[in-house]
Amino acid sequence: MNGREPPDTGLAARDLTVELGGRRALSGVSCAVQSGEMVGLIGPNGAGKTTLLRALAGLLAPAAGEVLLEGHPIRRMDRRRLAARLAHLAHGERPHWPMAVRELVALGRAPHWHSFARPAAADRAAVQRALDATGTAALADRPATALSAGETARVLLARALAGEPEWLLADEPVAGLDPYHQLDVMAQLHGLATSGRAVVTALHDLTLAARFCDRVVVLAGGGISAVGAPREILTDARLRAVYGVRAVTGERDGEPFVVPWTRADSATPS
Amino acid sequence: MAGGRVILLPALGGATLVALAGSLLVGPAGLMPETVLRALVETDSGTAALVVREIRLPRSLLAVAIGATLGLSGAALQGYLRNPLAEPGLIGVSGAAALGAVMTLYTGASAAFALALPLGGIGGAIAAVVLVLLLAGRHADTLTLILAGVAVTSLAAALTSLALNLAPSPYAALEIVFWLLGSLSGRSMEHVALALPFMAVGWVLLASVGRPLDALSLGEDAAQSLGFHLPAVRVRLVLGTALSVGAATAVAGTIGFVGLVVPHTLRPLVGHRPSALLPASALGGALLVVLADILVRAVTPTNELKLGVVTALIGAPFFFTLVIRARRGMA
Numbered sequence: 001m002n003g004r005e006p007p008d009t010g011l012a013a014r015d016l017t018v019e020l021g022g023r024r025a026l027s028g029v030s031c032a033v034q035s036g037e038m039v040g041l042i043g044p045n046g047a048g049k050t051t052l053l054r055a056l057a058g059l060l061a062p063a064a065g066e067v068l069l070e071g072h073p074i075r076r077m078d079r080r081r082l083a084a085r086l087a088h089l090a091h092g093e094r095p096h097w098p099m100a101v102r103e104l105v106a107l108g109r110a111p112h113w114h115s116f117a118r119p120a121a122a123d124r125a126a127v128q129r130a131l132d133a134t135g136t137a138a139l140a141d142r143p144a145t146a147l148s149a150g151e152t153a154r155v156l157l158a159r160a161l162a163g164e165p166e167w168l169l170a171d172e173p174v175a176g177l178d179p180y181h182q183l184d185v186m187a188q189l190h191g192l193a194t195s196g197r198a199v200v201t202a203l204h205d206l207t208l209a210a211r212f213c214d215r216v217v218v219l220a221g222g223g224i225s226a227v228g229a230p231r232e233i234l235t236d237a238r239l240r241a242v243y244g245v246r247a248v249t250g251e252r253d254g255e256p257f258v259v260p261w262t263r264a265d266s267a268t269p270s
Numbered sequence: 271m272a273g274g275r276v277i278l279l280p281a282l283g284g285a286t287l288v289a290l291a292g293s294l295l296v297g298p299a300g301l302m303p304e305t306v307l308r309a310l311v312e313t314d315s316g317t318a319a320l321v322v323r324e325i326r327l328p329r330s331l332l333a334v335a336i337g338a339t340l341g342l343s344g345a346a347l348q349g350y351l352r353n354p355l356a357e358p359g360l361i362g363v364s365g366a367a368a369l370g371a372v373m374t375l376y377t378g379a380s381a382a383f384a385l386a387l388p389l390g391g392i393g394g395a396i397a398a399v400v401l402v403l404l405l406a407g408r409h410a411d412t413l414t415l416i417l418a419g420v421a422v423t424s425l426a427a428a429l430t431s432l433a434l435n436l437a438p439s440p441y442a443a444l445e446i447v448f449w450l451l452g453s454l455s456g457r458s459m460e461h462v463a464l465a466l467p468f469m470a471v472g473w474v475l476l477a478s479v480g481r482p483l484d485a486l487s488l489g490e491d492a493a494q495s496l497g498f499h500l501p502a503v504r505v506r507l508v509l510g511t512a513l514s515v516g517a518a519t520a521v522a523g524t525i526g527f528v529g530l531v532v533p534h535t536l537r538p539l540v541g542h543r544p545s546a547l548l549p550a551s552a553l554g555g556a557l558l559v560v561l562a563d564i565l566v567r568a569v570t571p572t573n574e575l576k577l578g579v580v581t582a583l584i585g586a587p588f589f590f591t592l593v594i595r596a597r598r599g600m601a
Binding site for chain 1: 352481484485486487488489491492494495496497498499537541542543544
């Protein structure tokens with residue numbers, strides 16, 4: 001799963017090294033995601049989560065190594081065919097024109113469009129499903145630039161879902177959402193994974209990562225420091241080493257929670 | 271889709287046709303409508319046929335084609351740069367086309383044969399595109415493209431000023447200045463035949479970027495992850511603008527503000543979708559330039575105003591309202 005030779009199934013990074021503006025953002029990262037699993041990407045700011053997601057989406061040219069989708073180098077695949085299967089949702093993406101929310105969400109269907117044809121019934125149905133799934137159907141006719149940050153985040157998630165991708169890469173999809181919608185979005189993403197798709201999502205909320213992800217990948221300083229089931233990975237010692245915090249951990253109804261409590265370097269007893 | 275949007279294109283198209291017909295009726299010869307109609311359809315009917323077919327028809331056709339070019343390229347550039355202030359002149363094409371044409375005036379080549387002027391303009395536009403694409407590089411972002419455009423525009427403006435400065439006679443300088451103001455008077459069917467093929471190719475290239483422009487509403491990363499190859503989109507956009515605006519500037523001089531005002535006015539009417547704005551803006555541009563050219567001939571028939579002056583007089587106050595509205599929006 002974290003081996004040197006990724007299998008011909010799944011989405012895999014092999015010895016991936018990425019440089020951004022002369023700075024090494026990722027060095028020699030290897031990891032793989034299989035269909036049907038939800039993987040959480042965690043790590044402190046600047047650890048390389050966003051860069052890894054962008055590289056997995058084929059948006060970055062790596063300095064070394066490569067990303068393979070079912071054994072094929074992603075940078076050499078036809079962009080549109082790739083887009084029909086793999087969606088990338090950037091953090092802080094925002095609409096530039098006040099077009100209606102429904103039309104914005106419909107952009108997610110772009111990889112499925114045929115040159116100049118009008119949107120087909122299948123497209124409209126997929127858009128409606130995405131609106132319903134994210135609870136944004138009520139916003140469908142509002143201008144996309146007149147939404148709150150949380151509403152915008154959900155509309156953009158709907159945009160990514162509208163393409164009905166087999167692989168979804170979401171960078172902090174719950175940032176800025178209220179608790180209800182955080183749980184709602186995580187349940188949606190987990191539902192995608194249980195229905196056979198694959199979801200890779202960067203997260204800062206460790207409890208959400210522990211509860212909803214099948215595996216977590218811990219990034220630190222541009223490399224992978226640990227991979228595995230959340231319970232095994234999110235230990236006191238590792239949280240202290242990676243994030244520099246002491247956490248309160250425990251279980252509720254058989255599910256783990258992780259609440260960062262104090263900075264490891266602070267004198268205050270926890 | 272809202273009901274208003276369905277009738278927008280037919281309404282703009284109809285209005286443009288009416289304006290085109292009106293444009294054929296206006297002129298110092300004072301021909302009656304039925305004379306004009308007869309002159310258009312019959313093979314030979316003397317002076318009237320000459321006036322309508324050789325003077326008014328090419329002028330009106332050029333007004334439509336140039337207006338459509340400016341509206342279409344303005345809408346495409348605003349969509350690509352995601353900036354409502356972008357206009358066709360931004361990537362340096364208009365300035366360079368003007369310089370190319372001015373050089374033929376300066377050297378006297380335009381006096382030697384009539385088509386030297388538009389040919390010089392098209393040459394200038396092509397040189398500008400090559401320079402902009404070389405400067406911006408293959409993987410340039412939008413900011414680099416704007417900077418390259420501004421650099422080429424400044425160079426063209428400097429060289430145009432140099433040509434004015436060194437003009438052999440005051441008369442030559444005046445000729446250059448008048449040409450730069452932009453006008454459609456005295457253009458022949460040869461001008462139409464020369465400019466139209468370039469414009470048509472440019473229109474096809476620009477019309478092909480609609481879908482990618484929609485995706486670009488979400489930014490460059492999102493457009494790429496939706497499967498659009500942005501370097502190819504940029505080349506189509508820049509080449510399309512260069513060919514169509516270059517040819518337009520080459521035959522008519524610089525006609526400002528149309529490419530800025532028209533897309534901006536029509537954007538809310540098409541639901542702010544960049545792809546829907548392209549055809550609407552092309553028709554709107556054609557309508558505006560034909561009307562402006564009628565105004566030019568109707569208001570001061572003896573000492574014709576320059577078309578570029580009229581569009582600037584319409585466009586500048588529009589800019590003021592833009593600024594005021596933006597300020598209110600922020601307050």
